[in-house]
Amino acid sequence: MTVLFLAHTECDNSLHKSALETLTAAKALADGMGSDLVVGLIGADVAEAAGTIGGCDAKFYAVSGPEFADGRYASDLTAAEAIAKACSPEVVVAPATSRFSRALPGLAIRLDGRVDTHLSGLAAEDGKPVAKRWFYRQRMEGTLTRDERPWVLTLDSGCAEPFDGAGAADVEALSVDVSSVRTKVAGMECASEDQQTIRPDADLLFVAGAGWTKKQADGATHVPEAEETIRVFLDATKASLGSSKSLVDISGEGGAVISFLTHMHQVGQTGATPRHPKGLSTCCHGEEPHVVGWRFIKERRAINLDAGCGWAQGKCDVLYVGDAFAIMKKVNELLG
Amino acid sequence: MGSEFHIVVCGSIVPDPLQTLAPQDGPAGPSLKNEMMLPAVLDPWAGHALFEAANLAAKNPGSQVWLVSLGPKAKLQQVMMSVSQKAPFQLVVADGSASGFTDAYETAKVLAETIEGIGGLDRSKMLLFGGWQSASRGSGAVIQMVGELLGVTEQFQGVDKLTVGGDGSLEVLERVEGGAYQKSVVDGAPAAFGWATGELPEPPNNPQVGMQNMQKNMPALMQAKPADLSGTSLKFSSVELPKQRRETRIVKDVPVDEMAKEIVEWIKG
Numbered sequence: 001m002t003v004l005f006l007a008h009t010e011c012d013n014s015l016h017k018s019a020l021e022t023l024t025a026a027k028a029l030a031d032g033m034g035s036d037l038v039v040g041l042i043g044a045d046v047a048e049a050a051g052t053i054g055g056c057d058a059k060f061y062a063v064s065g066p067e068f069a070d071g072r073y074a075s076d077l078t079a080a081e082a083i084a085k086a087c088s089p090e091v092v093v094a095p096a097t098s099r100f101s102r103a104l105p106g107l108a109i110r111l112d113g114r115v116d117t118h119l120s121g122l123a124a125e126d127g128k129p130v131a132k133r134w135f136y137r138q139r140m141e142g143t144l145t146r147d148e149r150p151w152v153l154t155l156d157s158g159c160a161e162p163f164d165g166a167g168a169a170d171v172e173a174l175s176v177d178v179s180s181v182r183t184k185v186a187g188m189e190c191a192s193e194d195q196q197t198i199r200p201d202a203d204l205l206f207v208a209g210a211g212w213t214k215k216q217a218d219g220a221t222h223v224p225e226a227e228e229t230i231r232v233f234l235d236a237t238k239a240s241l242g243s244s245k246s247l248v249d250i251s252g253e254g255g256a257v258i259s260f261l262t263h264m265h266q267v268g269q270t271g272a273t274p275r276h277p278k279g280l281s282t283c284c285h286g287e288e289p290h291v292v293g294w295r296f297i298k299e300r301r302a303i304n305l306d307a308g309c310g311w312a313q314g315k316c317d318v319l320y321v322g323d324a325f326a327i328m329k330k331v332n333e334l335l336g
Numbered sequence: 337m338g339s340e341f342h343i344v345v346c347g348s349i350v351p352d353p354l355q356t357l358a359p360q361d362g363p364a365g366p367s368l369k370n371e372m373m374l375p376a377v378l379d380p381w382a383g384h385a386l387f388e389a390a391n392l393a394a395k396n397p398g399s400q401v402w403l404v405s406l407g408p409k410a411k412l413q414q415v416m417m418s419v420s421q422k423a424p425f426q427l428v429v430a431d432g433s434a435s436g437f438t439d440a441y442e443t444a445k446v447l448a449e450t451i452e453g454i455g456g457l458d459r460s461k462m463l464l465f466g467g468w469q470s471a472s473r474g475s476g477a478v479i480q481m482v483g484e485l486l487g488v489t490e491q492f493q494g495v496d497k498l499t500v501g502g503d504g505s506l507e508v509l510e511r512v513e514g515g516a517y518q519k520s521v522v523d524g525a526p527a528a529f530g531w532a533t534g535e536l537p538e539p540p541n542n543p544q545v546g547m548q549n550m551q552k553n554m555p556a557l558m559q560a561k562p563a564d565l566s567g568t569s570l571k572f573s574s575v576e577l578p579k580q581r582r583e584t585r586i587v588k589d590v591p592v593d594e595m596a597k598e599i600v601e602w603i604k605g
Contacts, residue, residue, distance in 0.1 A: 071518065073480070073491035098512040102493040102530075105440070105477035109484035114441050114568075117475045130573070135436045136351070137471050140359050140577050142366065142437070147569035182523050183490050189509065189517040198515025204603060237603060263496075263533035264515050269353040269471060270380045278603070295578070301602065303595075307588050314581045318602075320595045321588035330596035335603075 002038050003030035004089035004150075005058070006080055008071070008099055009043030015052060018095040020162035022155045025122045026093040027056055027163065032124025035090065039169075040083035042076060044069035046171065055165030061086050062171045067178050070185035071099030075178040077106045082176045084111055089150050091129050093122065096154035104152055113150035120159055129153075138273045138295040158275040158296065197234055197241035198264060204239035205276040205297060206230070207267060210246040211283025211304065211324065212258060222325065227258055229328050236335040240276060242267040242293065244284055267293030282324040284311060291315055303327055339504040340398035341525060342458050343389040345425070346447050346466035346482060347382025348407045348434045349415050351375070353471055359575040366437045366575040376411050376434075378419050381467025385531040387539055388498065389465050390423030396500065401425040402454060406446055407434035409560045416553055421546035422539045427553035428454055432563030436472030437575070439568035443473075444481035446563040451486060459486065461525050468493045468530030476530065483528035490522045493530040 005026035007019040023039075030037040037058040041049055046062045054060075063079035076099060084092060084107065092107065094100045096118050108115035120141065121132035131153060132143050190196065212226040234241055243265040247258065267274060269292045279297035283304060284290055290311050294300055300316035302309075303324045312319040320327060351357060351374040358369040368374065378386070386403060393399035402425060405412055409431045416427060430450045432438075451457070451464075464486070466479040476493065483491050494511035501507060504524045509517040511532050587595060 071512070072520070073493075074489045077489070098494060098510070101476055102480070102491065102510070105475075105480035106484045106489075106491070108441065108477075109444075109481050114439070114570075115475075115477050115481070116440070117477050135359075135473060135575065136357050136368075137353075137469075137474055139357050140575055142359075142575040143573045145571050145573065181490075183492075184521050186507070186519040186521050188512070189519055191515065196515055200514055264511065266533075280599070280603075299602075300582070301599065303599075307586050313584050316584055317582055318585045318587060318598075320590075320599070321586060322590075322592060322595055326592045327595050327599070330592050331599050334596055334600045 001033060001035040002087050002089040003033065003035045004038045004040055004084060004087055004092045006040045006042070006083065006092060006094040006100070006104070007049070008076065008097070009041065009046055009049045011069070013043060013045045013048045015049045016095065016097065017162055018097060018157035020053070021157060021160040022093060022095040023053055023056060023163040024160040025155055029091065029093065029122055029124050029129055033127050033129065038087045038089065040080070041171070042068050042079045050169035050171050052166050053163055054167030054169035056163060059087070060169045060171040061174055063174050063176055071102060072181060072183050072185060073103050073106065074181040074183060076100070076103035077110070078176050078178055080104060080107050081110050082174045084150065086174060092150055092152045094154050096156045100154055104154055108152045111150050111152070113152055114146060114148040115152040116144065117154045119153055119155045122153060122155060137269050138292045195260070197260060199238065199240040200274065202238060202240040203277050204237055205242050205274055205279040206233065206239040207242040207244065207279065207281040207284055207293070208247060208258065208261065209244045209282060209284030211285070213247065216325065223258065225325065227260070229325065229332065230258065231260070232332045233328060233335070236332065240274065241265055242272070242274060244268065244290065245270050281316070282328065285309055339396050339500055339524070340461060341392065341396055341463050342461040343393055343399060343401045343463045343465055344451055344454070344457065345382065345386045345389045345401060345403045346464070346479060347379055347386060347403060348405050349376040349411055350379045350434070350471040352377050353380070358577060366572050367435055371435070372408070372411070376415050378415055379467055379470045379472070381469050381531060383538070384534040384536070385465040385467055385529070386425065387423060387536050388531060388534045390425065390539070391536055392498065392500070402428050402457070404428045404447055404450055406430045406432050406443055406563055408432070409557050413557050416557070417550070418541070420549035420553060421541040421543060424545055424549060427549070427556045429556055429560035430563040431560040432565055434472065436474070437572065438473065438565055439570045440473060440475045440477045441481060442565040442568050444478045444485060446565060447478065447482045448485035451482070459526060462488070463525055464488055464528040466530055468495070468532055479528055479530045488526045488528045490527040492520065492528070494532045495529045495534070496532050497535055498529060
């Protein structure tokens with residue numbers, strides 16, 4: 001029996017932290033199942049990545065070359081298929097990166113197996129794999145098993161400690177033909193470092209709610225002031241910016257908008273569920289949909305005008321009842 | 337110069353996101369408490385896919401849009417009364433569970449078989465659309481499997497923009513980590529796209545479009561075949577709501593300066 005850990009390299013040929021976390025989980029699973037661990041690497045050049053995890057006591061396969069530098073469904077899937085067919089795994093475990101989330105569900109079809117994605121936990125019980133994942137957008141967690149094999153699993157970030165064990169790795173290179181792939185990657189579109197406000201690795205998530213664009217005590221809206229306050233805070237703290245759906249959607253309703261907020265900032269029931277050590281919510285209200293966006297935030301604080309806010313009560317650690325405009329302006333002053 | 341596409345949108349219904357949801361055990365595994373009583377909406381990501389499909393079809397004369405949906409037809413009929421007013425499409429229904437606990441593979445198999453049965457669909461012109469996530473299972477896996485089962489191996493996920501070139505090529509922006517996009521170009525159909533939010537607002541209701549749609553779609557609902565989703569060994573040992581409740585400290589009637597100072601210390605701590 002074999003557990004196959006699959007990873008892809010980043011643009012600098014390293015392994016992402018989420019891949020290292022997933023390796024920890026895959027190794028524990030293999031140990032718990034009494035199975036061999038096999039590592040499969042995909043990327044432009046995998047030598048450096050293999051060296052950083054060479055101490056995991058596994059056999060290594062790799063598909064590498066310039067055509068595997070970027071994530072493409074067809075080439076990634078062909079590479080993963082070749083690796084899987086070389087070791088006939090019972091279970092395939094991979095990080096739920098955008099690249100593998102795109103490609104690996106197709107692997108289950110090609111291997112005549114099954115796939116479960118975005119796991120929040122993975123363990124061996126009585127020698128068999130047991131997975132945990134969230135349903136209905138982080139609103140309830142299920143623990144599941146299945147008999148079909150191979151079982152392709154992707155693990156979300158933040159669910160295990162990163163693997164630490166560099167060492168020499170003897171990598172067997174596999175050759176695959178992707179000349180028939182019709183997709184060409186034309187590059188990345190990234191905001192500049194100063195303009196980028198989505199920062200997955202930030203220590204703090206700052207969530208802006210619709211209250212920032214509503215009429216204030218003087219009966220007028222103060223959107224430019226809100227924008228400036230938020231921007232100064234983000235510059236000072238390098239926090240990641242999230243938004244409620246209602247704020248992002250205000251443009252469609254003809255309301256004034258925070259110019260740098262897009263649907264990509266959206267957190268909650270219809271947005272992302274980010275993972276940060278701390279979260280500060282401002283001008284938000286609402287129940288279940290907002291809680292979803294905060295599911296994986298460890299320390300949570302909120303500023304709003306309603307001491308009885310159903311979202312805050314029982315959901316965050318500290319609720320500051322006050323005017324976010326005034327409080328955040330003072331916070332910015334103190335941050336210097 | 338436009339291209340002619342046959343756009344198949346996969347999308348089902350989910351409970352209204354504002355509803356409180358609770359799981360319960362049943363003979364066939366977990367389900368939602370009072371599931372059939374909960375108000376349903378078109379899955380938000382499937383909605384984005386449908387509106388993008390309709391926009392693409394309108395810009396490329398000769399194109400057609402099918403909405404393929406696996407769900408209980410009584411609930412689908414309710415939801416389609418409003419969705420049908422948003423954009424022109426031909427509804428194709430597989431009558432079965434839309435539960436988030438339904439196996440992604442079984443769902444994909446039913447959808448692929450249903451698509452294979454669509455009369456007049458030219459698979460060489462096919463663009464397979466759907467949501468990259470759903471508000472139910474949220475696996476982000478179904479569209480890829482439907483594509484694989486149909487032999488569509490050029491696929492994209494987290495799509496926010498699709499632009500058709502003069503030569504029929506398709507330029508795609510896919511969301512990747514860190515708020516960035518990967519730009520790719522595929523030389524044309526067939527291809528599969530799991531949509532994020534796209535760039536279009538929800539279209540206003542158009543009763544005329546609704547009337548035209550429902551004339552075609554009511555018979556599709558009546559003729560929907562029962563879907564077989566029984567082939568899985570997937571078993572749930574538990575499904576639970578998170579129990580964590582925090583002891584929220586309320587800070588009120590405190591000067592702004594003190595609140596700000598405490599927040600800054602917490603951020604820096």
